Amino acid sequence: xxxxxxxxxxxxxxxxxxxxxxxxxxxxxxxxxxxxxxxxxxxxxxxxxxxxxxxxxxxxxxxxxxxxxxxxxxxxxxxxxxxxxxxxxxxxxxxxxxxxxxxxxxxxxxxxxxxxxxxxxxxxxxxxxxxxxxxxxxxxxxxxxxxxxxxxxxxxxxxxxxxxxxxxxxxxxxxxxxxxxxxxxxxxxxxxxxxxxxxxxxxxxxxxxxxxxxxxxxxxxxxxxxxxxxxxxxxxxxxxxxxxxxxxxxxxxxxxxxxxxxxxxxxxxxxxxxxxxxxxxxxxxxxxxxxxxxxxxxxxxxxxxxxxxxxxxxxxxxxxxxxxxxxxxxxxxxxxxxxxxxxxxxxxxxxxxxxxxxxxxxxxxxxxxxxxxxxxxxxxxxxxxxxxxxxxxxxxxxxxxxxxxxxxxxxxxxxxxxxxxxxxxxxxxxxxxxxxxxxxxxxx
RNA sequence: GGUCCCGUAGCCAAGUGGCUAAGGCAAUAGACUGCAACUCUGUGAUCACCAGUUCGAAUCUGGUCGGGACCUCCA
Numbered sequence: 001x002x003x004x005x006x007x008x009x010x011x012x013x014x015x016x017x018x019x020x021x022x023x024x025x026x027x028x029x030x031x032x033x034x035x036x037x038x039x040x041x042x043x044x045x046x047x048x049x050x051x052x053x054x055x056x057x058x059x060x061x062x063x064x065x066x067x068x069x070x071x072x073x074x075x076x077x078x079x080x081x082x083x084x085x086x087x088x089x090x091x092x093x094x095x096x097x098x099x100x101x102x103x104x105x106x107x108x109x110x111x112x113x114x115x116x117x118x119x120x121x122x123x124x125x126x127x128x129x130x131x132x133x134x135x136x137x138x139x140x141x142x143x144x145x146x147x148x149x150x151x152x153x154x155x156x157x158x159x160x161x162x163x164x165x166x167x168x169x170x171x172x173x174x175x176x177x178x179x180x181x182x183x184x185x186x187x188x189x190x191x192x193x194x195x196x197x198x199x200x201x202x203x204x205x206x207x208x209x210x211x212x213x214x215x216x217x218x219x220x221x222x223x224x225x226x227x228x229x230x231x232x233x234x235x236x237x238x239x240x241x242x243x244x245x246x247x248x249x250x251x252x253x254x255x256x257x258x259x260x261x262x263x264x265x266x267x268x269x270x271x272x273x274x275x276x277x278x279x280x281x282x283x284x285x286x287x288x289x290x291x292x293x294x295x296x297x298x299x300x301x302x303x304x305x306x307x308x309x310x311x312x313x314x315x316x317x318x319x320x321x322x323x324x325x326x327x328x329x330x331x332x333x334x335x336x337x338x339x340x341x342x343x344x345x346x347x348x349x350x351x352x353x354x355x356x357x358x359x360x361x362x363x364x365x366x367x368x369x370x371x372x373x374x375x376x377x378x379x380x381x382x383x384x385x386x387x388x389x390x391x392x393x394x395x396x397x398x399x400x401x402x403x404x405x406x407x408x409x410x411x412x413x414x415x416x417x418x419x420x421x422x423x424x425x426x427x428x429x430x431x432x433x434x435x436x437x438x439x440x441x442x443x444x
Numbered sequence: 445g446g447u448c449c450c451g452u453a454g455c456c457a458a459g460u461g462g463c464u465a466a467g468g469c470a471a472u473a474g475a476c477u478g479c480a481a482c483u484c485u486g487u488g489a490u491c492a493c494c495a496g497u498u499c500g501a502a503u504c505u506g507g508u509c510g511g512g513a514c515c516u517c518c519a
Contacts, residue, residue, distance in 0.1 A: 026519095027519075028519095029519080030517085030518085035519090036519095038518090038519060039518095039519055040519090041519065042519050043519085070517090071517085072517075154447090154448090154514085154515095155447080155448075156446095156447060156448085156514090156515080157447090159446095161446085161447085161515065202517090223519065224518085224519025225513085225514090225519080226513085226514080226518055226519055227518085227519065228514085229514065229515075230515090230516095231518095253519090254519070255449095255513095255519095256512095256513075256519070257519085258512080287456095290456070290457070290468090291456080291457070292457090292458085295450085295457095296449090296450080296512075296513085298456085300455090300456090302455060302456085302469090302470095303455075303456055303469090305469085306455075306456060306468075306469045306470085307456090307468095307469090309468090309469065309470095310468065310469075313468095313482090313483095316482070316483095317482095317483090320482090351458095357458080359456095359457060359458060359467085360457095360458060360459090360466085360467085362457095362467085362468085363457090363458075363466070363467045363468075364467095366467060366468060367467080370483095370484085373482090373483055373484070374483085374484070376483080377476085377483065377484070378484090423478085426478070428478055428479075431478085432478095432479080432480090435480090444481095
């Protein structure tokens, strides 16, 4: 299994730290608003990564945080005349609802910044003690100039960054690249620390959480490519000071989702919220996974319609196969997959093993659909159809696709057989009536 | 101004040095069908452009044009 490691910028064989285990952390949302469809991409992609590792037999510990301390949350709280906690509780619930809406798992570890304040303060103190941080008028900054390998992850060198630094000069900083660890403030919710009252910057939380939860270097750290700099760069800088390692063996970054021509972001105002999305989650997942995770995706109605069509084709076949097997009392899994289908399943694994090449994996699914349709029309071989279903079930479980099927009660089975008989006997009026009934029941 | 990414058929999208450049959608021609729907089969690209490296390039190098990201909160 190969993964593209953003840290080394190359494809690497995946080797877990602990045999059979995967420890992974994905940067979660700052909970001051509903998430948009661009935020859903890492949710869906890393959920797929988790599912695939589990499919491969790994025991996965998946952690993703909630940033529930932030200026934007405070602004929102003041604006709505509520407490920060009311705001963040509301948007955490909303987030989890959206995660479910796109068929992603919510049973992962969800640390919140407010629960980690002691750790964060302790970490900042340690950095001060080691002189990798300094205080100015109650603020605490990280001393980037002293950090080792700063810029390695995002492939930038400090001098270029300095040259490119925009005019936004903070007189308090020794160096414009230094980032805030602690900000002195009296507005909104604040916390007490040895270095004064205020709140933490957002770069320390991930390090503190990962260290507390896992207690060591982890396998995978994921997030959107927009986080690579400065957020992940800053995380690594701190971890090198505190723990002398780069947090994760493999850094994974997903590309952005664009809408129309430009990028979608909260500040651009061209957002589509997940909660307002009115498409089948299966379609949205197919759409999201139809492009390799490191490439950007364009969100357009035309492409969405393509995957709508695609999903109808996939789910239609699944349903037909399911009904055939149900009629033949062959829904129970045999665990034996026919060689022809087994080779397709292996193609699927091969695609996924190659840095989660979901587009190619979807192509395998399409091959499977074609084959299934041929069997359905030509050989009617139930054993083969059973294998088709079983391979589809495997792929569905990794992609979190769900076709709407359930075993038929006896009278529906009879109805189906009656329909077939009516057609054979050329009693078309009767057949059409039965067909309409079956369609009403969602069997056809 | 600095750093970096991308440009494959009408649309989406694999492939990143070597047989005739996967696959899907759309289009079109056919087959199947009692009618619908579905389904299957056939049909399409000198890989933005130019120059170079190489026995050989969509794939590597340089340049041109076009699009985008980051350097500031952002998945």
